[in-house]
Structures are given as C-alpha cells and as structure tokens.
Amino acid sequence: MILLIDSYDSFTNNLAQLIKDTTNQEVIIVHNDAFQPHEYESFYTQIKQHFQYIVIGPGPGHPANAEDVGIIGWLLHRIAEDSISVPVLGICLGFQSICHEFGNRVDRLTEVKHGQIYDIHPIGENKLLLGLSRFPSVRYHSLYVDLKTLNEEIEPLAFCLEENKTGLDDGEILMAVKHRKHPFYGVQYHPESICSESGRQLIVNFTEIANEVNSIYRESLAGRQNNYFEGLRGHEVHETSLVEGSKLPFQLDKITFEEIHLPESITAIDVCDHFYQKSGTADFVLLNSASIPGEWSIIGFPIPGESEVITHSVDNMDQIVLSKYKSNGKEIVDVHGHDGAWRYIANAMHDRFISRDEIKSKVQNYPQREVPFFAGYMGLISYEEGQHLVFDKIKPLCESTPDLKLVFIQRSLIFDHVTKEWFIISINDWSNWTSDITHELSNVKPMDLDKIALSVKDLALEEDVDSIKFELPSQDFYRKQFAKCQEYLHSGDSYELCLTTQSKIYLPSYINAWDIYKVLTLRKNPSPFSCFMDFDDCCLLSSSPERFVSWKDKGKDKMVELRPIKGTVRNTPDVDIAKATEILKTPKEMGENLMIVDLIRHDLYQFTENVKVTQLMTVEEYKTVFQLVSVIQGILDKRRGYYGIDILHRSLPPGSMTGAPKKRSVQLLQDIENLQNGCRGRRGIYSGVVGYWSVTDDSDWSVVIRSVFHYKQDFENTKETNVWRIGAGGAITVLSDVDGEWDEMNLKLASALSAFK
Known part of the structure; x- marks a missing residue:
C-alpha cells in the first residue's frame, strides 16, 4: 500500500x-x-x-x-x-x-x-x-x-x-x-x-x-x-455517491414518441416563436444547438400548475423549494446543507429512472441515432452551487437568489440537426397534447428575419432609448485585480486564475426576454449551446460555445465527456484557421488549456480509472471566434456505484472558469473579484451551467458564458427598469499581459453586449 x-x-x-x-x-x-x-x-x-x-x-x-x-x-x-x-x-x-x-x-x-x-x-x-x-x-x-x-x-x-x-x-x-x-x-x-x-x-x-x-x-x-x-x-480522501439505496420502481405507463415532418426551413426558434406569439407568454424552455459540436435542439413544454420545479439558493442553504410551474404554491424541504440539496435532486431523479431498453420496447420505429432526452429535468445551476466557495462572503442579489432551477419536463419536441428529423415525445401524459401540438405545428412558418430587431435598443420606445444604461467593468479596478492575480501566481498559491468581471444593462421593464433572445441568437451570436430559460424568479439567455460535461450510455456503462475551452481569437476576414492556429498555439494559450485538461482528468479520476484525452488543444472555428478546445472522456463503471450526477456535483464550478488548483483559486477569486463594484461576492448564473438530465440518465450541460441573465426580484430592479447582467473574463497566468487580458475580456463581453447596442 x-x-x-x-x-x-x-x-x-x-x-x-x-x-x-x-x-x-x-x-x-x-x-x-x-x-x-x-x-x-x-x-x-x-x-x-x-x-x-x-x-x-x-x-x-x-x-x-x-x-x-x-x-x-x-x-x-x-x-x-x-x-x-x-x-x-x-x-x-x-x-x-x-x-x-x-x-x-x-x-x-x-x-x-x-x-x-x-x-x-x-x-x-x-x-x-x-x-x-x-x-x-x-x-x-x-x-x-x-x-x-x-x-x-x-x-x-x-x-x-x-x-x-x-x-x-x-x-x-x-x-x-x-x-x-x-x-x-x-x-x-x-x-x-x-x-x-x-x-x-x-x-x-x-x-x-x-x-x-x-x-x-x-x-x-x-x-x-x-x-x-x-x-x-x-481521513481518507474518497468520494461517495449522492444516490442512496436502491432505485424505487418507476412505472412507465405510457410513452408517445412520434416523428413529425416540418419544412426544412423551420428551426426550433421558429417553433418557439410561433407559440410565444400565439399565447403572449413563453411556456417553454429551449436548449438550441445552432452549430457543432451540439447536435440536438430540445424544446420542453412545462405544464402550468403541474410540472415540478426545484429551486435552491445558497442564501438559504438548508432548504429546497418545491413548486409547480407558474403556480403560487410551494413546499419547503429541509435538506441539511449544500450537499443535502444535491443529494435530494440526485435521488429524486434516481427514483424516476427509466432504462432505454424499456423505452425502446414501447416505441415503434425508433430512429437509428440515439435520442438524448425523453423526459427529465431542464434548467440551470449557478457558479455558487459549486465546490470550495466561502459562503459567508456571498451576498444575495435579491431576497433569495436562485442558484439552482430545474423543471421536470414530460412533454418535449426535439430536433436532430444531423438527420433533420423532428420528434414529439411525452411520458405518462393522458391528455390530448400530442394531437394538439401536431396540429399546431402545421401552422408554424419561418420567421421574417427582416422583422427581428437589429439590436435590443430597437425594442425600446423611441422616448426610452436614452434610458438604456450600461455599467461596465472599470479598467482601473481591473488593473488592481490583475496585479493581485500576479502576486498569487508568483507566490505559488495558484497556477492560473480565471478572473471574471460583471457588467449590468438597465432596460425598460416592458422589453421581454424572448425578443432579447432572438436578437442575441439570430442577429449576433449563433452558438453550439444556446438556451432560453425563463422562470418565475430568473431568466437566462445563453449563446455558449462550451460544453461542460455530458454523459450517455456506452454499452453497460456511461461515457462522460468534458470539452474545456481555453484560448480565444476573433474570427475576422483576415484571420483564417491557419492564422488562428498560429496565434493560439503559443506557450501562454497552450499552458492555459493544459492546466484545465490536467484539472479535469483529476476530477474524473475521482469516479473512474478509465480516463482518456481524445482531443488535445485543437483549434475550432465558430462564427465569431476561434477557440482552443480539448476533449476528455471517461467510462463511468456503474458497478462502482457512481453516477453522472456525482461528477457534475464534484466538478463544479467548471475548471475553465476557476483555474488551478481549484480550491485555492476559487477562494482567492472571491476576494479579488469583489474589488469590482456591485459583485456582492457572487458571479450568479454566469459561469455556472445549463442543460438537461433525461430520465434515462443521459445528460448534457454547457458552461454559462457569452450570456445575459436577469433576476426578477433583483434589488436593483425598479418599476420602470430591469437590470440584466453579463459576465466576462479570462485566464490569468504569469505570461498574461494586463492590456491583452483586458482586451480579451472585452472581446468576450462584446459577443453578448453587441445585442444591446
């Protein structure tokens, strides 16, 4: 030994x-x-x-x-x-x-x-x-x-x-x-x-x-x-699973799984917009893959008054709030701390598990490609729900800042971007919803892009345009933050510190989130992991390029994949893939990426001994940027008693958003980032994750970057104005230059901020 x-x-x-x-x-x-x-x-x-x-x-x-x-x-x-x-x-x-x-x-x-x-x-x-x-x-x-x-x-x-x-x-x-x-x-x-x-x-x-x-x-x-x-x-350092005991039987009484044919020009956003325009409200949640490596778009349709919603806040650590979608009633469940909240969610899903084999046995004409989502949770998890934070330093942004928000979806419409197939799926639903939505989808038409605002400011009344205000990071404060990072990097306290900043946008309160999302996604920044999540207390509009973690069946086991991004250069007419590679394949950029790859390997080895780096520091092209991307995969042996949710829980916050070593870096960053005004010791939804978790125990979560979010009870909201928040940042290493890092942070900020100007 x-x-x-x-x-x-x-x-x-x-x-x-x-x-x-x-x-x-x-x-x-x-x-x-x-x-x-x-x-x-x-x-x-x-x-x-x-x-x-x-x-x-x-x-x-x-x-x-x-x-x-x-x-x-x-x-x-x-x-x-x-x-x-x-x-x-x-x-x-x-x-x-x-x-x-x-x-x-x-x-x-x-x-x-x-x-x-x-x-x-x-x-x-x-x-x-x-x-x-x-x-x-x-x-x-x-x-x-x-x-x-x-x-x-x-x-x-x-x-x-x-x-x-x-x-x-x-x-x-x-x-x-x-x-x-x-x-x-x-x-x-x-x-x-x-x-x-x-x-x-x-x-x-x-x-x-x-x-x-x-x-x-x-x-x-x-x-x-x-x-x-x-x-x-x-005293031994080892992990235990969040899942307790054996699975309770979950009865799959009914599953509807039907392919539907829509015109090739129809997109997931067209479908959502049709339902929004019809009802005047966004009774859907959307995970929309607009480019590789995302392959699926998933539209979840929560049932008002029926679909379960789970809310947790680190402001009220020992409680989970259970409610029904768009319903006023709520139930408080005592969970005994941060890990208790995660344990509750893990076991709630464990009790709902349905095997793929059972689903396939009840579905005729199952497609050749495995479908990722049949029913389950869709939602978001904030940075503060991760490990290693000092919770005493975190101040609420509203009365109880939502840090975890999940809604259970029984009804969904999904689109396979590879095969161009649409599927309507529902489980244990005895209503006429399937036939109703099939009929309604026949009325969906492509949006007229000429009628979509070029900027969010165009959504404001003429007399209110000047009321749109921006509160952006201070370069003077940033220089002080950068200097503190360098001190810790040179003292041996960290190898890499992912310094982030917060910006605020003050918008007229009548501007709705769906219209902002259309500007952000259709006009400005198509992305592999776009999302629209509009809940009763928070709203996230994401155009993220970065997968955090996914897990899916591979034989009798689960394959876990993480795709960290470190290294960014603007995609302009004078920068092609060769030029981007020359810029990104430098000691600084490769060092940043390597540190996160090694950190992620460490995280995965907590739960499996079968870990491989299948792609190391490859330059990938996106519409607005080139990125340096690595891929790390692990086979999760079910016989050891671990699940994908264990990896998600113990790997947050994403290493690409913290630096390494993670524990010390997270805690240093809490103090450093507080130097910027208005942070209140928390990043909030920014640099958390958003995604889905299917009842088949398949899951995909992206890092919340290139995104805007809003708390509906934000202390800074007024009757006339809502505050929307944007985070942006980058990895600080000893090879970093303060002006270069400031410029890179602003490049990332601009990808989301451009929708508002």
Whole structure:
C-alpha cells in the first residue's frame, strides 16, 4: 500500500492513478491537515507499519507556511529521527518541502513556469532517473531551489535549462534531488501531467528504491495491508455517491414518441416563436444547438400548475423549494446543507429512472441515432452551487437568489440537426397534447428575419432609448485585480486564475426576454449551446460555445465527456484557421488549456480509472471566434456505484472558469473579484451551467458564458427598469499581459453586449 499526502491540489488524482497503474498497489490519499498535531505520532506509527512508501504531492503555497503543508514538515523530520526509514517521494511542493526542511532556501522564480513543457536533464547515473536520458515534462511552479546553493545534505539529480537566464545562474533550474542520508527523493516537475513523458518510469524506479530500503530497514509488510489503522479510513480522501439505496420502481405507463415532418426551413426558434406569439407568454424552455459540436435542439413544454420545479439558493442553504410551474404554491424541504440539496435532486431523479431498453420496447420505429432526452429535468445551476466557495462572503442579489432551477419536463419536441428529423415525445401524459401540438405545428412558418430587431435598443420606445444604461467593468479596478492575480501566481498559491468581471444593462421593464433572445441568437451570436430559460424568479439567455460535461450510455456503462475551452481569437476576414492556429498555439494559450485538461482528468479520476484525452488543444472555428478546445472522456463503471450526477456535483464550478488548483483559486477569486463594484461576492448564473438530465440518465450541460441573465426580484430592479447582467473574463497566468487580458475580456463581453447596442 502507498500513502499519498495531498495538499489540496487539482492534479492529485492524476498522480494517484499513475502510481496505481504503475505499481498495481492501492493508493490511500489523505490531506495534509487530516490529522491534528496530537495525532501525528499515532499516524506515523501506522505509516511505518503498513505503507511501502509515502508520496508527498503537489499543491499551492510555500513549504515554510504551516497552513500550506500541514503535517509534511513534521513527518519528514520524524522519519529522519527514526531508525526505521520510510521512503518518501516528493512532487513539486513535496520536492520543495524536502529541500526546505533540510536547510535550503525556496525562493520565487524570476521566470515562473505554469503548464510549460521543458526537457529534464538527469545528472550522471542515479537510481531515481535510471534508464532515462533527456525527456520532456511539464513544469507547474512559481518557486524554486537554487542548484548552485544546495547544502551538503541534498544531492542534485536533474535540472532543466531556462532559456531566459535573467537572474538565474547559467539558466539551470533544479528538477530532482535526493537526501544523502535518508531515502527522501523529489522532483520539481509534474510526472502525472498529460504532456509529461517518463512519469511511469519515475514511479518504477522509485518503487525499486523503496523496495531496496524496505528490505534493509523494515520487516516484511506482507499480510498487513488489510489490517492497518482503521482510523485512517475516516481521513481518507474518497468520494461517495449522492444516490442512496436502491432505485424505487418507476412505472412507465405510457410513452408517445412520434416523428413529425416540418419544412426544412423551420428551426426550433421558429417553433418557439410561433407559440410565444400565439399565447403572449413563453411556456417553454429551449436548449438550441445552432452549430457543432451540439447536435440536438430540445424544446420542453412545462405544464402550468403541474410540472415540478426545484429551486435552491445558497442564501438559504438548508432548504429546497418545491413548486409547480407558474403556480403560487410551494413546499419547503429541509435538506441539511449544500450537499443535502444535491443529494435530494440526485435521488429524486434516481427514483424516476427509466432504462432505454424499456423505452425502446414501447416505441415503434425508433430512429437509428440515439435520442438524448425523453423526459427529465431542464434548467440551470449557478457558479455558487459549486465546490470550495466561502459562503459567508456571498451576498444575495435579491431576497433569495436562485442558484439552482430545474423543471421536470414530460412533454418535449426535439430536433436532430444531423438527420433533420423532428420528434414529439411525452411520458405518462393522458391528455390530448400530442394531437394538439401536431396540429399546431402545421401552422408554424419561418420567421421574417427582416422583422427581428437589429439590436435590443430597437425594442425600446423611441422616448426610452436614452434610458438604456450600461455599467461596465472599470479598467482601473481591473488593473488592481490583475496585479493581485500576479502576486498569487508568483507566490505559488495558484497556477492560473480565471478572473471574471460583471457588467449590468438597465432596460425598460416592458422589453421581454424572448425578443432579447432572438436578437442575441439570430442577429449576433449563433452558438453550439444556446438556451432560453425563463422562470418565475430568473431568466437566462445563453449563446455558449462550451460544453461542460455530458454523459450517455456506452454499452453497460456511461461515457462522460468534458470539452474545456481555453484560448480565444476573433474570427475576422483576415484571420483564417491557419492564422488562428498560429496565434493560439503559443506557450501562454497552450499552458492555459493544459492546466484545465490536467484539472479535469483529476476530477474524473475521482469516479473512474478509465480516463482518456481524445482531443488535445485543437483549434475550432465558430462564427465569431476561434477557440482552443480539448476533449476528455471517461467510462463511468456503474458497478462502482457512481453516477453522472456525482461528477457534475464534484466538478463544479467548471475548471475553465476557476483555474488551478481549484480550491485555492476559487477562494482567492472571491476576494479579488469583489474589488469590482456591485459583485456582492457572487458571479450568479454566469459561469455556472445549463442543460438537461433525461430520465434515462443521459445528460448534457454547457458552461454559462457569452450570456445575459436577469433576476426578477433583483434589488436593483425598479418599476420602470430591469437590470440584466453579463459576465466576462479570462485566464490569468504569469505570461498574461494586463492590456491583452483586458482586451480579451472585452472581446468576450462584446459577443453578448453587441445585442444591446
């Protein structure tokens, strides 16, 4: 058994999987602060009895800060004092801790490297890098130990060459060390990164070192591995599923699944507009794929007074509000905290699960392509519903800010953009809705685009145009925020900080959301993951290009996919795919993307050992921008008891909207972003997710970017004016330039803001 001490890094599970795959040993992960000082000695006794070796993983901070490293410094000295030597391998912060604890300075790099690939040069023949000559690996570090000033206790084993030698002797940066007396080894680089080579060989070599040490200093560990300190299990880092117990039977009494033929010119927006114009209200929710990689448009038709709506707010953490769509009644359910709200939703859906096989057995002429949605939840989840936030710093934007809003859909109309097929679907619906909507769809006509406003300002009465106001980010405040980000990036507290800003638009209250959506989508910014969600307390109009996570059947298991976007360049007549690739395939842009890829791999490894990067940093073209996109997939083994909802829950907020390491970055950003006026400590719906979750346990969620949203009880609303909010931002790294980041933020802001000007 191998012990991995985690310092709250976002790459730890990648390292654990590398060790598991290489050694075929169980890896136990504990946080560096899992034990209190009075428990240290007891913990150490169990370590030396039952673990082959210890790996001290990477993490934010400095090895001299007790809050950053917890037990690590104490443990190294305790092992050094003992006659029984426990082998230790340090990675990044672990490497720095070994150097620091034995008398070497850990200073800030002049040229910080986050997500950069460098050749590692072994020094002579050494056991740690046995069989390796020069090999490439990824550097994620702001701090370093000077190779030229190492004391006699630490022996250098490898270095890399820094091409910019400013302030660094000969440009040689220390990359690997060993303690001359104790079996302590460390590497500064990250062997577990997707772009690092020879990580497996490093673990093979260190395991051999550990076996040799154990054969000399420690009696056999065989036979003890299932009898180790049970108290450790209470401190072990591992996930449990939100779903409790076995599934209750859900009776599928009736399903209607019919293909309907509409003119090829008809779009999902045409259909929605027809129903809106007929009733004067938007009794629908829309997820509309206007371009690849989205393939489906889904129109859900909630039933007024019947369809269940779930609302949760972190302002009232311990309660979920249950109501019926467009009905005044509500029921308060106590859920005992943030995770309790997620657990309630997971089990509510679990009890409604219907297998695809059951559906197919009751559907004639099932199409060749698998349909993604039959019934289930459609809705949105805010940034604040994610992990790691300090909730005391979050202030409400209205009396109870809706952070999670889901409506259960029994009736839907979906369109396959690949085959151009339309399907009407309903479950357990005994009304005449299917025949009624079939008849009504025959009356749908394409919208006259000439009658759609060119801008939202054209929706205002002439005398009110001047009343439309914009409150945009302050560049002076942004410069201060950028400087704070750089301080944390250089201090080792973060590798990447996704700094966002909030803008406000004050519109006449009579301008309706559906008309705004048509301007945003049809006139300005068609996108793969567009949506229209208009609830009783909030409204989201999204034109997002970024899938966050999807899961769907693959044989007996579920395939999970995430598609992070990092790197953006404007799509203009003088920029083609070749030029965009030249711009985006730079160390800065690729470093940003790589960090999020490694972070997402870490998130997935919590629930599956089958994770693959199927697309790494490919340039994709959209109507308004080119983006650098990666694709990470995992096979979720149902037999381990995990579900897609577990991944969604534990992976929020999206890593592409936080940076890495995620926990420290999220908390730093809460303080940094509060420097802009009006934020109130929350991003709200922006940089959360929106999507669907089918009763077949298939799901697709996009990141809420390039979007506008509105709270209907916003403290800043007046009788005459509604405030609409837009978020925009970008990843700040040590290679970022403040003016360049300001321009990129404004480019992203403009894609949504242009609809209003």
